[in-house]
Amino acid sequence: MTIPVAYVVALSGVLFALGVVGVLVRRNAIVMFMSVELMLNAANLAFIAFARARLALSGQVFVFFVIAVAAAEVAVGLALLVSIFRSRQSIDVDLVSSLKG
Amino acid sequence: MPGRLARELMTAELAVFFGLAIVAVLSAGAMLISQNSVYSALFLVINFMAVAVLYLLMNAAFIAMVQITVYAGAIMVLFLFVIMLLGAQRVEIRPSLAWQRPAAIGLAVALVLQFGFVLFGKPAGAGIEPAFNPEHFGSPASVGELLFRQYLVPFEVTSILLLAAMVGAIVLSRAEKPT
Numbered sequence: 470m471t472i473p474v475a476y477v478v479a480l481s482g483v484l485f486a487l488g489v490v491g492v493l494v495r496r497n498a499i500v501m502f503m504s505v506e507l508m509l510n511a512a513n514l515a516f517i518a519f520a521r522a523r524l525a526l527s528g529q530v531f532v533f534f535v536i537a538v539a540a541a542e543v544a545v546g547l548a549l550l551v552s553i554f555r556s557r558q559s560i561d562v563d564l565v566s567s568l569k570g
Numbered sequence: 571m572p573g574r575l576a577r578e579l580m581t582a583e584l585a586v587f588f589g590l591a592i593v594a595v596l597s598a599g600a601m602l603i604s605q606n607s608v609y610s611a612l613f614l615v616i617n618f619m620a621v622a623v624l625y626l627l628m629n630a631a632f633i634a635m636v637q638i639t640v641y642a643g644a645i646m647v648l649f650l651f652v653i654m655l656l657g658a659q660r661v662e663i664r665p666s667l668a669w670q671r672p673a674a675i676g677l678a679v680a681l682v683l684q685f686g687f688v689l690f691g692k693p694a695g696a697g698i699e700p701a702f703n704p705e706h707f708g709s710p711a712s713v714g715e716l717l718f719r720q721y722l723v724p725f726e727v728t729s730i731l732l733l734a735a736m737v738g739a740i741v742l743s744r745a746e747k748p749t
Contacts, residue, residue, distance in 0.1 A: 472583060472584060472587045472627065472628070475689040475690060476587065476591075477587075477624070477628065478685075478689055479685060479686065479689050479690075480591045480594065480595070480624075482681070482682060482685030482686075482689075483595055483682055483685075484594060484595065484598055484617075484621075485681075486678040486679075486681045486682045486685075487595070487598045487599060487602060487678070488598070489674070489677075489678050489681065490602060490674050490675060490678045491601070491602045493670065493671075493673075493674035493677075493678075494602070494670070494671050494674050494675070495602065497607060499607050499610075499611075499649065499652065499653055499656070500601075500602075500607060500610050502649075503601060503610060503611065503614050503649065504601075504602070506614065506641075506645065507598055507601070507614065507617065510617070510618065510621055510641070513621075513633075513637075514621055514624065514625075517624075517625050517628050517630045517633060518628060520628075520630070520708075521628040521629055521630070521707075524704060524707070526707070526708070526712060526713060526716050527716065527720075527721075529630050529632070529633050529708055529713055530713060530716050530717055530721050532630075532633050533633065533636060533713070533717065534721075534724060534728055536633075536636055536637065536640050536641060537640075537728045537731070537732065538728070538731065539641070539645065540640055540641075540644065540645055540732070540735075541731050541732050541734070541735035542735070543645050543648060543649070544648065544735045544736065544738075544739040545735050545738045545739055545742065547648060547649070547652045547739075548738065548739040548740075548742040548743040549742055550652060550656075551652060551655065551656070551742075551743050552742050552743060554656050
């Protein structure tokens with residue numbers, strides 16, 4: 470109602486930047502994945518804020534789809550992670566560099 | 571007096587928003603800093619809960635419940651399962667490039683400053699708040715109506731996507747067959 474849209478979008482930006490730092494700085498694959506989820510969440514927050522400001526429900530429908538796609542991505546990504554761990558016994562992403570030239 | 575009550579409510583909402591914002595940012599930061607993967611996952615759950623309450627503040631009731639059920643309830647539980655499966659390792663070796671960490675933090679600060687400039691520096695920041703509160707905005711009925719009328723095709727395609735993800739997850743995590 471009376472929360473300015475700019476404040477909410479600024480919060481979304483800060484959360485997104487934190488997610489970016491997480492992906493770039495951490496080497497643990499699971500924490501990197503969680504930082505990606507944090508970024509998706511920040512984008513969702515911006516969608517909801519603008520849906521409220523423009524009174525357009527399409528923003529909320531899009532957030533619904535983003536959450537569904539994030540769930541699918543997490544399922545496949547974690548299955549990949551488990552498979553990589555089985556062959557390497559480590560989840561340090563710096564060790565997964567066999568294609569490096 | 572109605573005017574004074576409205577002003578009290580205004581400050582209360584802003585106070586709730588700032589409280590939630592602080593909780594969200596601090597829990598995200600704690601998730602990044604924590605060396606234990608399980609603590610990181612739990613901090614992220616706190617972050618998702620705070621964001622869900624923010625959704626409620628912005629008249630997105632259905633999406634708030636979906637966030638709690640799917641994101642905090644299913645996705646984070648999946649994360650915790652995998653962390654338990656792999657063992658909560660403390661894999662904190664320094665990144666291979668020595669300048670990666672300061673460069674990442676510097677670039678993230680630049681990003682936040684750019685957000686701030688776009689939102690608060692220019693006169694027409696990010697739009698105006700509508701003055702009234704529409705009835706049933708963000709209720710399950712109204713979102714469902716949009717989902718099943720205007721966005722029916724994306725809805726069905728999403729269900730196929732979820733099927734593909736399920737099949738992919740099962741195929742990828744199957745153990746190698748000894749031949």
